[in-house]
Amino acid sequence: MRLYHSPTSPYVRKVMVTLHETGLLPQVELIPVQGTPVDPGTMPVDHNPLGKIPALEIDEGTAIYDSRVICRWLDDRSDAGLYPAGPALWQTLTLEATADGILDAALLMVYEWRVRPEDRRHSPWVEGQWGKIARALDALESRWMAHLTGPLNIGQIAVGCALGYLDFRHSDRQWRADRPHLAAWEADFSDRPAMQATRPPQA
Ligand code: GSH
Structure with missing residues (x-):
């Protein structure tokens, strides 16, 4: 492959x-x-x-x-079981979609300042993207912690990568403020060998 x-x-x-x-x-x-x-x-x-x-x-x-x-x-093709059987599957896929939505918005923000010419940037659009991220982070903090702390699943992997990307590209936004449960979860999850081995290079 x-x-x-x-x-x-x-x-x-x-x-x-x-x-x-x-x-x-x-x-x-x-x-x-x-x-x-x-x-x-x-x-x-x-x-x-x-x-x-x-x-x-x-x-x-x-x-x-x-x-x-x-x-x-x-x-x-493995026995990792990252997609639970039964009704929990839909929660896991929704969690993954939430994390991917954070990434989509975060990447659009990066493209806005790295790809778009400076005189054509539109800050309300950028703040609108951050608004999506902030709402999704609040939802993770208030509604998803039980799912995040269960057995490893693809939703957790996606959230771990999304939070890692916020630290990598948007550290100035300080996503941990007022989200203590998510911050504690991330500190633990980012210690996994798979997360350590895939950390993005320092800019
Ligand atoms: N939904 C896609 C996925 O989950 O794989 C998104 C992939 C994506 O946007 N990847 C970025 C890319 O290839 C790199 S971080 N960007 C180039 C482009 O949009 O032309």
């Missing part, structure tokens, strides 16, 4: 953590790529027409993409 990879992508990190937790990492070759929405650069557009990573080549010429698809495919 070949994983199109960047050490700073939080969606790639979800896949990398899943590879560690499922024990499948030795089966994967990492292919470094980079690009942005305005310049696909070396992104694997032949494998993912959206020009995004992660994309995983599972066979010569066959690729799957989007971290949600890849993580579920990997879990299916």
Whole structure:
């Protein structure tokens, strides 16, 4: 298997953590790529027409993409059990969607200052993205702690990667303020060997 990879992508990190937790990492070759929405650069557009990573080549010429698809495919090939059976599955998938939504908004904020020309930036739009993140973090703090502290699942991995990305790119926003339960959870979860092994490089 070949994983199109960047050490700073939080969606790639979800896949990398899943590879560690499922024990499948030795089966994967990492292919470094980079690009942005305005310049696909070396992104694997032949494998993912959206020009995004992660994309995983599972066979010569066959690729799957989007971290949600890849993580579920990997879990299916292991006994890690990251997707609980029964009604809890929908909670887990909703938790993952919440974390991915944090990432989507956080990445758009990064693109706004790294990709968009300075004279065309629109701060209400940026603050609107942060508003989505803040509401999602409040929901995690008030409604999701029980699910976060249960057996390891893909929702927890996604939340761990989302919080790690906020520390990496948006540390000035101080997401831990007024969210003590989530902060304590993150301190514990980020100690997992899979999280330690996949920390983004210092900017
Ligand atoms: N929903 C996708 C997933 O979960 O895999 C999002 C992937 C994504 O946006 N990846 C970023 C990317 O490839 C890297 S962090 N951006 C390039 C672009 O949008 O053109």
